[in-house]
Structures are given as structure tokens and as C-alpha cells.
Amino acid sequence: MEPSRRVLVTGATGFIGRRLVEALLKEGFVVRCLSRRAEEGFAPGAEGVMGDLLEPASLEGALKDVDTAYYLVHALGEGREGFRRRDREAAENFVAAAEEAGLRRTIYLGGLGESGNHLSEHLASRLEVAETLRKAAFPVTVLRAAVIIGAGGASYEILRSLVRRLPLLAIPTAIDTRCQPIAVEDVIAYLVGCLKDERTAGQTFDIGGPEVLSYHEMLERLARVAGTLNLYLPLPLLPVRLFAYGVALATPVKASVAIPLIEGLKNEVVCRDERIRELLPLSQTPFDEAVRRALTEEYAARPARPG
Numbered sequence: 014m015e016p017s018r019r020v021l022v023t024g025a026t027g028f029i030g031r032r033l034v035e036a037l038l039k040e041g042f043v044v045r046c047l048s049r050r051a052e053e054g055f056a057p058g059a060e061g062v063m064g065d066l067l068e069p070a071s072l073e074g075a076l077k078d079v080d081t082a083y084y085l086v087h088a089l090g091e092g093r094e095g096f097r098r099r100d101r102e103a104a105e106n107f108v109a110a111a112e113e114a115g116l117r118r119t120i121y122l123g124g125l126g127e128s129g130n131h132l133s134e135h136l137a138s139r140l141e142v143a144e145t146l147r148k149a150a151f152p153v154t155v156l157r158a159a160v161i162i163g164a165g166g167a168s169y170e171i172l173r174s175l176v177r178r179l180p181l182l183a184i185p186t187a188i189d190t191r192c193q194p195i196a197v198e199d200v201i202a203y204l205v206g207c208l209k210d211e212r213t214a215g216q217t218f219d220i221g222g223p224e225v226l227s228y229h230e231m232l233e234r235l236a237r238v239a240g241t242l243n244l245y246l247p248l249p250l251l252p253v254r255l256f257a258y259g260v261a262l263a264t265p266v267k268a269s270v271a272i273p274l275i276e277g278l279k280n281e282v283v284c285r286d287e288r289i290r291e292l293l294p295l296s297q298t299p300f301d302e303a304v305r306r307a308l309t310e311e312y313a314a315r316p317a318r319p320g
């Protein structure tokens with residue numbers, strides 16, 4: 014796509030959206046950011062537009078003169094009750110407004126996980142959004158990712174707060190499933206790469222880092238990189254839901270976000286294929302390096318101590 018064409022980023026205030034907007038501006042794209050919050054400030058050089066995907070009338074104009082839109086929205090932050098319905102409605106409203114405006118292409122970042130595999134409600138909802146977007150008249154690129162490692166990411170922050178706050182932790186063996194985490198910088202590189210490579214239009218790709226790890230291993234590796242002494246006790250009979258409620262108390266991430274994410278840990282989230290690497294042969298950041306970068310960002314953001 015020509016850099017002079019306009020790109021819309023929905024979810025522009027989120028963990029991925031903010032970083033993506035900066036990366037697109039650096040590449041010279043004209044970027045419009047969508048948010049429900051009028052007070053939200055965006056990166057210098059980006060256009061801001063107010064809109065709520067659950068209020069179709071508010072989307073008028075948001076998609077005008079847009080070539081490609083990124084879909085980076087989810088409704089977990091608004092409460093667990095009904096989030097799946099809200100996510101489906103938001104995607105349907107987006108498709109209707111985008112078709113009306115003549116959008117050429119969409120790129121969606123969703124979740125890994127196979128349907129029919131007793132998926133958690135959160136992962137099932139991510140797949141449902143992909144299905145809804147795929148029904149649009151324009152081509153949709155779907156990128157599927159597991160846990161994204163980066164400061165401010167909900168899943169990463171849950172793992173980080175467990176390591177920081179609970180040096181001794183019992184974990185249900187039911188969540189000791191396999192996961193293929195990916196560094197946030199690699200996700201951004203894939204998102205930008207898909208925009209620049211038309212061969213990715215209308216396709217679904219799994220994206221992951223170079224290692225497949227269990228959640229238990231991720232906690233141990235995170236503790237090692239952070240330099241803390243932590244002990245994890247796998248318990249076969251500990252119910253996942255009880256663990257999820259306990260963990261939600263120990264993390265700063267909202268319970269409405271944390272509980273569905275933790276319930277999703279019982280599902281294996283590993284890439285089924287690596288087709289994306291043939292089209293976009295980007296380097297893959299090792300897990301420990303991704304954690305090191307996240308910790309550096311976390312420490313840099315801490316207020317300096319007086320004196």
C-alpha cells in the first residue's frame with residue numbers, strides 16, 4: 014500500500030494500538046486513531062477520531078477516505094457479563110460501516126486456539142470476531158497470537174504480577190498447557206509487514222516466538238530474568254476457576270479482564286503453521302529477551318525516588 018493512503022487504527026489507545034500507531038507514523042503512513050474517549054491524546058502527527066463500535070451512528074466519518082483499517086478492539090474491559098455479545102456486535106457494526114465507506118482491506122489481531130477444543134469464552138470470542146470480519150466484502154488478514162510479551166499487555170502483566178507478588182504459588186496442573194508467546198515488537202513488525210505486503214490480504218496466519226513453553230516454565234523464566242526467587246507448586250486438584258479468582262486479587266489487571274484470560278490458560282495456544290515466515294521472514298525475539306525489554310520499559314516508567 015502507498016504510504017500516502019490513510020490507515021485507521023481501531024483500539025488505538027490499547028497496548029498494541031499505541032505501539033502500532035507510532036510504528037506506522039515512523040514508516041510515513043497517514044494514521045487515524047479511533048477511540049471512544051474524547052480526552053484521549055494520540056501520538057503527534059496522528060489524526061484522532063471519536064467513535065464507539067457499539068454505537069453505529071458514531072462511526073459516520075471515521076472510515077471516510079481510509080484505505081486499510083486495523084481491528085484491535087475487544088470488550089473485556091467493560092465487564093465479563095456479555096463481553097462475547099458486545100465483541101460480536103462491535104465487529105458486525107465495523108463491517109457494516111466499513112463496507113458503506115468502501116474500505117479496501119482490514120488487518121485483525123486475534124487469538125490462537127482451535128475451535129471445538131473446549132475453548133475458553135475469551136478465545137472463542139476472538140475466533141468469532143475473526144469469522145464475523147471474514148464475512149465482509151473486503152479482504153481481511155487475520156493474525157493469531159498467544160500471550161504477547163510487553164509492558165502493559167494484560168496477559169504479560171498477570172504473569173509479571175504473579176512473579177512479583179507471590180513468591181510461593183500453587184498452580185493447577187490443568188493450566189500447565191503449552192503456549193507460544195511472542196514479543197510485542199515482533200507482533201508490531203508483523204502488523205506493519207502485512208500492511209506493506211498485499212500477498213497477505215485475505216489470509217489467516219499464526220504468529221509466535223521461537224519457543225513453545227508451558228505457563229509454569231514461563232513463570233520460572235520470568236522470575237529468573239527478573240532476578241527473584243519464586244517457587245511454583247503444581248496441584249492436580251486445584252480448580253482453574255478458583256485459581257483465576259485468587260490470581261485476579263493479586264494482579265493490578267481488572268478482574269473482568271484477568272479472569273477470562275486465566276480461564277483461557279487451559280487451552281493450548283501454539284502455531285499450527287509458519288506460513289507467515291515465508292512471506293515476512295522477520296527475526297523472532299527469544300522469550301528471555303522479550304521479558305528483559307518489558308522489564309526495562311517497566312523500570313523506566315517508574316517515578317524517580319525523591320532525593
Ligand SMILES: NC(=O)c1ccc[n+]([C@@H]2O[C@H](COP(=O)([O-])OP(=O)(O)OC[C@H]3O[C@@H](n4cnc5c(N)ncnc54)[C@H](OP(=O)(O)O)[C@@H]3O)[C@@H](O)[C@H]2O)c1
Pocket residue numbers: 023024025026027028029030047048049050053064065066067084085086087088090103122123124125139158159160161162166167168169
Ligand atoms: N495483549 C495480548 O497479550 C494479546 C494476545 C493475543 C491477541 N491480542 C489481541 O490484540 C488485540 C488488541 O489487544 P490489546 O491487548 O491491545 O487490547 P487493549 O489494550 O485492552 O485495548 C483494547 C482497545 O479496544 C478499544 N475498544 C473497546 N471497546 C470499544 C468500542 N466499543 N469501540 C471502540 N473501541 C473500543 C479500546 O479503546 P477506547 O477505550 O479508547 O475506546 C482499547 O483501545 C485484541 O484483538 C486482542 O485479542 C492481544
